[in-house]
Amino acid sequence: MVEFSTILAGFGDAFSLYNLAFVLFGVVLGQFVGAVPGIGPIMAMAIAIPFTFGLDPLPAIAFLVGVNKGGLVGGAVPAVLMNTPGTPDAAATALDGYPLAKQGKPLKATKMALFSSITGDTFSDIVLITVSAPLAVLALKMGPIEVVALMIFAFSILAGLIGNSLTKGIIAAAFGLLAASVGQDPENFTPRLIFGYWDLFDGLALPSVAIGMLAISEILHRLSEAHGNMRPAIIAKDTGNPDDRRVTWAEYWSCRFTMLRGATIGTILGALPGIGSTAAAFMSYAMTKAGSKDPGSFGKGNIQGIAASESANSAVVGANLIPLLTLGIPGSVGAALIISAFMIHGMQPGPLLFENQGRLVYGLFGAMIMANFVNLWVGQLGLRLWVKVVSAPESIIFSSALLLCFVGVSMATSGLFGVAIMLIFAVIGYLMASFGYSLVIFIIAFFLGPRFEKSIAQSLALTDGDLTQVLKSPVALALLILSVVSVVWFLRKNVHGEDE
Amino acid sequence: MNTMADRVSGLFFMALGLAMYFWINPNYIETVDGGNISPATLPNIISIILAIAGAFIAIKPTDHQLRNPVLMAKTGLYVTLLTAGIWAMSWFGFEYVAPVLALALMWLIGERRPLWLSLGVVAMPAIIWFLVTQLLGRALP
Numbered sequence: 057m058v059e060f061s062t063i064l065a066g067f068g069d070a071f072s073l074y075n076l077a078f079v080l081f082g083v084v085l086g087q088f089v090g091a092v093p094g095i096g097p098i099m100a101m102a103i104a105i106p107f108t109f110g111l112d113p114l115p116a117i118a119f120l121v122g123v124n125k126g127g128l129v130g131g132a133v134p135a136v137l138m139n140t141p142g143t144p145d146a147a148a149t150a151l152d153g154y155p156l157a158k159q160g161k162p163l164k165a166t167k168m169a170l171f172s173s174i175t176g177d178t179f180s181d182i183v184l185i186t187v188s189a190p191l192a193v194l195a196l197k198m199g200p201i202e203v204v205a206l207m208i209f210a211f212s213i214l215a216g217l218i219g220n221s222l223t224k225g226i227i228a229a230a231f232g233l234l235a236a237s238v239g240q241d242p243e244n245f246t247p248r249l250i251f252g253y254w255d256l257f258d259g260l261a262l263p264s265v266a267i268g269m270l271a272i273s274e275i276l277h278r279l280s281e282a283h284g285n286m287r288p289a290i291i292a293k294d295t296g297n298p299d300d301r302r303v304t305w306a307e308y309w310s311c312r313f314t315m316l317r318g319a320t321i322g323t324i325l326g327a328l329p330g331i332g333s334t335a336a337a338f339m340s341y342a343m344t345k346a347g348s349k350d351p352g353s354f355g356k357g358n359i360q361g362i363a364a365s366e367s368a369n370s371a372v373v374g375a376n377l378i379p380l381l382t383l384g385i386p387g388s389v390g391a392a393l394i395i396s397a398f399m400i401h402g403m404q405p406g407p408l409l410f411e412n413q414g415r416l417v418y419g420l421f422g423a424m425i426m427a428n429f430v431n432l433w434v435g436q437l438g439l440r441l442w443v444k445v446v447s448a449p450e451s452i453i454f455s456s457a458l459l460l461c462f463v464g465v466s467m468a469t470s471g472l473f474g475v476a477i478m479l480i481f482a483v484i485g486y487l488m489a490s491f492g493y494s495l496v497i498f499i500i501a502f503f504l505g506p507r508f509e510k511s512i513a514q515s516l517a518l519t520d521g522d523l524t525q526v527l528k529s530p531v532a533l534a535l536l537i538l539s540v541v542s543v544v545w546f547l548r549k550n551v552h553g554e555d556e
Numbered sequence: 557m558n559t560m561a562d563r564v565s566g567l568f569f570m571a572l573g574l575a576m577y578f579w580i581n582p583n584y585i586e587t588v589d590g591g592n593i594s595p596a597t598l599p600n601i602i603s604i605i606l607a608i609a610g611a612f613i614a615i616k617p618t619d620h621q622l623r624n625p626v627l628m629a630k631t632g633l634y635v636t637l638l639t640a641g642i643w644a645m646s647w648f649g650f651e652y653v654a655p656v657l658a659l660a661l662m663w664l665i666g667e668r669r670p671l672w673l674s675l676g677v678v679a680m681p682a683i684i685w686f687l688v689t690q691l692l693g694r695a696l697p
Contacts (some may be wrong), residue, residue, distance in 0.1 A: 110692055220620075227569050230605045234576070237602070243596035244588040248595050249586060279634050280627040282665045451667035452676040455658045458638070463650065463684055464697035472646050475697065479638055486631060491565040492620035507586050509598050516592040 058325045059414075066418025067115055078115040079423055081307060082122020085429045085440070089123075090130020091442040092453055097127020101393045103457065105400070106263050106464035108409030110141045113401040113416055118423035120397050125177060126389050128370050129435050130334075132169035132362075133442045137162055148337040152354060152361030156451070159357050163301040163439065168362045171308055172315050176367030179319035180326060184381075187423045188410075191382040200514035201526055205535035207508050208383050212539040213458065216546030218494045226496055228488065232498040235260055236505020243513045256506065257475045261480075262396050263468035265502055267461050268481030269488075269495050270389060275454050275461075276486050282450045300342040305358070311363035314344050318364045320321075324486025327379065329386040333372035333388075340368035354528035374424060381408055381417060385504065389496050392503050414476065562617030573607025576600075650696040652672045654681040655695065 057124065069075070082104075089100040108116035128146075135146035136153035149169055156165040210319050215225025238249045239259030250256040318340035325336040344364035354361050376391040384406030386392035391471040397406045403413050410417055465478045485495050519525035526532050578599055585596040622628075641657040659677045667673055688694050 107687075107692065110694070133648055185585070221613070221618050222620075223609050223616075227606060227609045227613065230602045230609065231569075234599060234602045234606070237599045241585075243591045243593050244595055246586040246595050248585045249599065260672070276631045276634055278629075279661075279665060280630040306574070407641045447671050449667060449669075451662040451665040454673055455661040455666065455676050456680045458661065459658060459680060459684055462645070463688055464640075465694060466650075467688070467692075467694050472642055472697050475642055475645075479635070479642060483635055490623045490628065491561055492618070493651075501596075509593070512598070513591075521592070541667055 062414040062420045064418075066415045067274050067422040070118065070422025072370075075115050075118045075419075076319055076426060076430070078111070079122040079427050079430050080434070082119040083434050084128035084157060086123040086128075086440060087125020087130035087238075087431075087438055090127035091133040092130075092448065096131065096391055099274060099457070100127060101390065102263075102267045102271045103460050104467035105266075105393060105397055108397060109400065109468065113403065114399070114419045114423065115195060116401065117394065117397055117416075117420055118427070120394055121420070121423050122427045122430065125370075125392070125424075125431050127174050128177070128373060129170055130442055132173065132366060133166055134437065136165045136169060137443060145340060146337075146339040147334060147366070147371070149362055151341065151365070152356070152358050154359035155355065156359070156362070159298040161357070162443075164299075164303060164356075164359070165362060166309075166439050167436075168307070168359045169172045169366045169423045170432065170439070171303060172311065172318070172363040172366040172463075173370040174428055174435075175315045176319040176322055176348050176371035177373060177431070178425070179316075179367075180323040180371035180420070181424045181428065183323050183376055184374045184424075185458070188378055188381045191378065192407040192410045193550055195305055195382045196411070198407075199529070200511040200518060201285065201532045202535070203400060203511040204508065204515050205526070205529075205539075206383060207385070207504055207511070208295060209535045209539045209542070210379075210504075211497075211548075212542045214497050214500060215216065215542075216448070216542055216549075217328075221492070222543065222546040224493050228493045228497040229433035229501040231493075232501025232503075233505045235265065235498075236502045238510070241504055242510045248331070252474075255471075259506070260477060260502075261465075261469045261474050262399070262503070263436065263465050264474045264477040264520055265481050266393065266396065266499060267465055268478035268501060269485035270393075270459055272482030273485030273489060273495070275457055277481060277489070278450070279350065279454055282454065293476040307359060311360055312359050313362045315367040317343060318367030319371040322368035323375040326372035326375025328387065333369040336372050337365040340364045345424040352398075380405060381409060384507065386500055389499055396503065474478035497550075519538040561617060561620050561622040563614050566614030566617060569610030570607050571610070572657060573603045573605070573610055574575035576603035595634065634661070634664065637664065638689070644670065645697050651681075654684070 084266045086097050090097055092100050094340045101120050104120060104123055131146040132153065139150050141155040141540040146169075153165040154170060156162075158278070161189045164216060215229055216222050218225055236259070237255055241248045247254075249276070272543055289389075294313050318336075320341070321340045324332065324337070341354075341361060341364045345351050348358075348360065350355065350358075359443065373390065374387070374388040377394070379385045380391045380395055384395075384404075386395055386405075398405055399478070403409065403416070430506035441468060445448055461478065462475055466472060468474065469477075485498075488498065489495060526536070581596050581599050581603060585599060588595055614653070635656070637660055641653055644653045644657075655677045658681060659673065662673055662676045685696065688696055
């Protein structure tokens with residue numbers, strides 16, 4: 057168990073002016089890119105990771121946490137003003153945010169989104185800080201056999217939950233594992249699938265693969281649809297009533313149960329690998345509407361709708377880190393990117409992180425809490441500015457993002473070879489997305505691949521290659537049975553879906 | 557129901573799995589005596605899974621709709637341009653290639669306004685140069 061002095065030292069590290077500056081920078085950048093439809097916090101984090109190499113671990117991670125959290129707040133701005141969510145998470149926000157903006161209350165809508173986002177985010181952060189250390193202690197009791205079973209279970213859940221086809225999910229996971237097997241094999245250290253390119257001996261670089269698949273492939277998609285026009289934000293006439301430009305305490309308090317429900321849904325779904333914040337936002341919205349005395353007002357500018365959506369999608373961010381910090385399994389691409397920053401700075405994700413790097417983990421928690429306050433402050437000041445950002449031309453945004461990706465990956469991989477790999481994976485990512493294969497599953501499988509293979513090797517060493525030994529581990533057995541059950545359940549669900 | 561996209565992708569993954577299992581893995585993975593797990597074990601298992609799952613998708617496709625082929629062709633144009641950009645950077649360096657690449661990209665997107673063009677072609681590469689070489693002290697590609 058982590059000592060109290062370590063916890064205090066971690067929080068002490070986080071609450072320094074130096075870290076505050078990086079959190080602030082991250083939040084500003086996150087809100088900025090979140091407000092640009094098509095960029096979003098994930099792409100911004102992917103691009104930013106290589107630029108954090110020169111930093112100490114805590115400010116680097118604090119900066120990325122700021123980008124992620126700021127992006128969720130920023131994503132609500134184009135959803136409200138243009139009915140074009142900056143991030144998929146904000147799609148449910150647009151349902152009531154846009155009508156409210158058209159009624160001449162764009163600032164009320166964006167401020168409600170901001171307040172409920174911060175509320176949901178803070179709730180899930182508190183849950184994360186409270187439950188992750190005890191869970192990590194439990195996770196430490198797991199041996200390699202249980203870890204292999206856990207990963208198989210995680211893959212089966214991810215493949216079933218993301219996308220509309222379990223088979224496609226399995227293919228994406230297998231393809232990610234195949235990409236992870238390029239380079240030296242973890243057991244014998246012999247070169248594998250490098251085709252004579254010794255630059256591949258250490259494997260495909262995570263920044264090249266992640267930025268290619270998550271950032272460049274999406275930019276390519278957006279580029280093909282771009283026309284070089286300015287996107288018009290709605291010009292809403294001000295009603296002249298000061299109350300329409302702010303959220304009163306009474307209005308905020310009237311949404312308390314909605315936000316609590318949204319935050320709870322977001323936290324529960326966020327703790328499960330694979331269920332994204334978009335699902336949480338829509339589930340919270342649907343439940344709020346179903347439980348409302350006036351369901352007819354939803355979709356016409358009801359602030360309860362904004363509160364439901366934003367509190368849920370923001371609550372996912374903190375909860376996503378629960379499986380990551382306790383089991384070493386990222387629940388989302390955002391979590392995978394944060395942990396890749398951990399790995400770049402020489403830290404191995406998983407339950408041992410609390411034991412070996414407890415101070416840093418609590419520093420991360422401190423940075424997350426700090427980022428919530430900074431998000432609120434920057435959001436209050438910056439909302440008017442982000443309104444301008446949503447109508448910035450795509451031409452400059454995408455060309456600049458591409459140049460930043462080139463430079464970032466070149467820095468991370470020490471040369472243009474990594475940039476070429478990035479472009480190859482951008483094309484693979486673009487084609488996979490075009491044919492309906494999940495990039496999220498691919499990336500998570502790619503990230504987990506080396507650990508998966510190493511755990512298999514350790515399990516075989518422990519059992520002398522006797523697979524029946526698995527039967528002696530109740531946890532592993534239960535996880536493997538759950539994997540089979542989930543695969544059968546998802547297959548049946550797919551078949552029923554097709555029949556309907 | 558249009559099932560062509562899934563049939564094509566399913567056949568591709570089936571072919572990839574088979575090619576990996578029968579040709580690529582045996583030729584490009586060294587065999588090692590000893591150890592708990594051979595270097596080819598996991599790639600072989602994955603190849604089999606890919607081939608079976610690919611065949612399954614080809615036989616039982618969903619009605620997933622492919623992106624507009626015109627847009628995909630347009631994407632090919634951008635990929636060609638970016639490939640040329642990387643190749644040019646390996647010869648001439650970021651400082652010279654980035655403005656030209658930015659101009660070509662912005663022009664292809666349809667940007668014609670001089671102010672935005674100059675911002676993208678001059679200001680952005682300059683900002684990146686300053687950020688990387690002066691602030692971070694790192695080398696540009």
